[in-house]
Amino acid sequence: MSNLVSVPVVLPLVTAIALVLMEGRPRLQRRVAIGTGLVGVAAVGLLVERAACGSQILVLRLGNWGPELGIIWVVDSLAAIMLALSQLISLATLVYAPGGLRSREVPHFYALHQFLLAGVNGCFMTGDYFNLFVFFEVTLLASFCLICLGGRPRQVERVFPYVLLNLVGSVMFLSAIGVIYGVTGTVNMALLATRVSSGDMPAVFWAAIGLMFTAFSIKTGLAPLFFWLPDSYPEAPLPIAAMFAGLLTKVGVYTLFRSVPLLALGESEAIQGILLVIASATMLLGVLGALGRQTIRGILSFHIISQVGYMIFGLALYSKLAVAAGIFYIVHHVVVKTALFFAGGIAERVGGSGRLGAVKGLLVTHPWVAVGFFVPALALAGVPPFSGFWGKFFLIHAGFGLGAWWSTGIALVVGFLTLASMLKIWVTTFWGEPEGQTHGHRGHDPGMLGAALGLAAVSVAIGLAAGPLFAVCERAAADLLAVTPYVDAVLGGEF
Numbered sequence: 185m186s187n188l189v190s191v192p193v194v195l196p197l198v199t200a201i202a203l204v205l206m207e208g209r210p211r212l213q214r215r216v217a218i219g220t221g222l223v224g225v226a227a228v229g230l231l232v233e234r235a236a237c238g239s240q241i242l243v244l245r246l247g248n249w250g251p252e253l254g255i256i257w258v259v260d261s262l263a264a265i266m267l268a269l270s271q272l273i274s275l276a277t278l279v280y281a282p283g284g285l286r287s288r289e290v291p292h293f294y295a296l297h298q299f300l301l302a303g304v305n306g307c308f309m310t311g312d313y314f315n316l317f318v319f320f321e322v323t324l325l326a327s328f329c330l331i332c333l334g335g336r337p338r339q340v341e342r343v344f345p346y347v348l349l350n351l352v353g354s355v356m357f358l359s360a361i362g363v364i365y366g367v368t369g370t371v372n373m374a375l376l377a378t379r380v381s382s383g384d385m386p387a388v389f390w391a392a393i394g395l396m397f398t399a400f401s402i403k404t405g406l407a408p409l410f411f412w413l414p415d416s417y418p419e420a421p422l423p424i425a426a427m428f429a430g431l432l433t434k435v436g437v438y439t440l441f442r443s444v445p446l447l448a449l450g451e452s453e454a455i456q457g458i459l460l461v462i463a464s465a466t467m468l469l470g471v472l473g474a475l476g477r478q479t480i481r482g483i484l485s486f487h488i489i490s491q492v493g494y495m496i497f498g499l500a501l502y503s504k505l506a507v508a509a510g511i512f513y514i515v516h517h518v519v520v521k522t523a524l525f526f527a528g529g530i531a532e533r534v535g536g537s538g539r540l541g542a543v544k545g546l547l548v549t550h551p552w553v554a555v556g557f558f559v560p561a562l563a564l565a566g567v568p569p570f571s572g573f574w575g576k577f578f579l580i581h582a583g584f585g586l587g588a589w590w591s592t593g594i595a596l597v598v599g600f601l602t603l604a605s606m607l608k609i610w611v612t613t614f615w616g617e618p619e620g621q622t623h624g625h626r627g628h629d630p631g632m633l634g635a636a637l638g639l640a641a642v643s644v645a646i647g648l649a650a651g652p653l654f655a656v657c658e659r660a661a662a663d664l665l666a667v668t669p670y671v672d673a674v675l676g677g678e679f
Contacts, residue, residue: 189244189257191227192267192305195220200298213294214282220298221275228267235264236656239663241673243311251675252370256311258674261660262511266308266438269518270431272642274301276635277427280526283629284422284533289333293424296333300326300427307435311674313361313371313396316439320357320403324350327432331420339419346416349409353402356395363392374674377446377667393447397440404436406496407465410489414473417488418481418538422529425481429488430522434514437495441510445664450502459500464591466493471601479538480528480613483605484521487564490598491517494579497595501582508661509578512654516571516646520560523639527557530632531613540609545618554614556636561610563643565603571646578654 199220203213234240239261246255259267277297285293303323310316331343365371367389368379379385398409405413413433417425449455470490477483495517498510528538530553535543547554563570566577576599583592646653663669 187244188227188230189242189259189309192224192231192271192309193257193302195224195227196298196302196305200295200302203295203298207291207295210282210290210294214278217294217298218275218278221271221278225271225275228264228271231259232264232268235259236261236268236660239659241663241669243673243676251372251375254372255315256372256674257309258311258670259309260670260673261656261663262438262441263308265511265515265656265660266434267305269434269515270301270304270308273427273431273518273522276522276526276639277423279631279638280426280529280635281423281631283632284426284526284529286334286421289421292329293333293421296326296330297427300330304431304435308438311373313364313373313376317354317357317361320435321354323432323435324354327428330424331416331428333421333424336419342415342419345412349402349412353399356402357399360392360396360399363388364396367392372674373442373446374671377448377671378675380447393449397443400436400439400443401462402436403433404440404496405433405466405489405492406462407469407489407493410466410470413489414477414482414485417485418479422525422532426522426525426529429484429525430518433488433492434518437492437514440496441499441507441664444499444502445667446670448667450499450665456500456502459496460588460591463493463497463500464594466490466496467598468493468594471598471605474605475601475608478540480532480540480609481525481538483609484524484528487602487605488521490602491521491564493598494575494595497591498579498582500591501579501586501588502665503582503586504658504661504665505578506582506586507664508654508658509575509582511657511660512578512650513575515653515657516563516575516643519639519646520563520572520643523560523636523643524557524564526632526636526639527553527560528609530629530636531557533632535613540612543613543619544616546614549618552633552637556633556640557614558610559640560643561606563647565606566599567603569647571643571650574647574650574654 206213235242242259244257300323303319303326306319307316310319328347332340361371367386368376402409417428444450467490470486470493474483474486477486494513495510498506531543531546532538563572566572580592580595
């Protein structure tokens with residue numbers, strides 16, 4: 185079973201190489217990508233059964249090196265959940281892509297998509313910070329190329345802050361890794377946890393940890409370092425923007441959820457206070473930015489920032505209930521945000537523009553597209569009984585239970601403002617008499633519509649199965665906060 189751990193990284197890498205050799209044959213590329221995607225879903229399903237449902241921690245050691253230098257891949261409950269989300273969104277994107285891509289965007293999409301998936305999955309599984317850096321860079325290089333597909337001047341101009349700030353974050357991360365290794369002799373996460381718990385670390389170590397967490401904050405899009413995101417994501421081709429919106433920032437969220445317990449940072453009231461301030465500011469600034477935008481993708485992109493704040497809010501509260509709520513919110517948001525970008529992208533194609541009011545009355549002319557937007561929009565806003573309601577309910581219950589009154593109050597207010605921004609899109613685009621439909625036939629592309637409705641249905645299922653799913657998230661949170669099971673599994677009693 186431990187060899188199965190390699191599949192989420194090795195399979196997309198091998199597929200990417202094969203797809204490069206098939207360049208010029210997009211239909212064959214798509215079939216191969218979807219076929220290997222289904223294999224990946226099956227493999228990750230087995231990992232979820234063992235790790236998330238069976239509470240096992242699966243470890244694959246590459247070579248015979250010790251933990252100080254060796255490469256170790258680990259799949260525990262949280263990693264299995266994240267792998268399941270990445271495979272789901274990857275497959276949905278492949279289904280959506282043919283109708284969502286313009287002809288000049290197609291030739292390199294499928295191979296780059298697989299490289300991106302390999303990088304993301306590697307980030308979720310790696311057991312040391314240097315290999316996390318490597319997988320970060322694989323992800324970023326693929327994302328740089330994907331976001332520029334088509335090469336429109338405005339697209340290249342708007343992506344520059346994305347490239348620049350993420351490269352700065354990478355330099356910060358690599359510098360922090362060097363200092364951490366110089367002080368402790370390792371960058372293995374489990375081994376670092378044992379050394380942090382065994383005694384006081386010098387100030388330079390904690391400075392490096394701060395630098396590393398700043399890099400994570402950049403990649404996550406936390407306040408005040410999110411300014412690169414809302415202008416760059418909307419410029420990407422439709423399927424790519426959707427995949428980025430649902431999945432890419434969650435890599436940074438995952439690293440924070442993984443690192444804070446291992447480094448015992450959540451036990452510090454000062455750190456909790458800082459995280460609460462950052463989470464609250466991220467929630468509020470993100471939703472205010474969304475209210476000020478006048479395009480569908482502009483509004484949805486700012487909501488990526490706002491919703492990340494909810495996830496970090498759960499981590500900042502640092503109780504089993506709160507962390508479980510944060511994990512549940514990740515699951516909900518990845519699915520819902522991708523579905524919204526899918527449905528919003530169809531509306532954009534129908535009207536020939538993503539500007540609010542460019543097209544009206546889609547509820548009349550494209551009712552299934554309207555359903556594909558309406559369901560995840562209500563979920564994002566937290567309307568019961570959809571998935572977002574349960575995510576917010578668990579977080580708010582945890583927040584008030586721990587006495588975090590002001591930050592929990594902000595979370596409540598942001599929920600109402602989110603609903604207002606979703607209504608803004610609904611009223612201007614889907615409601616009223618039909619108007620401005622310059623390309624009405626494009627809304628009927630079966631792949632685009634099927635992907636949007638499929639993820640909308642998954643979001644409904646998350647809401648209906650909130651109890652069992654939250655129980656899985658609670659087990660993941662308990663394992664995450666306990667730390668010892670992860671350390672014992674990775675080190676195998678060697679230290």
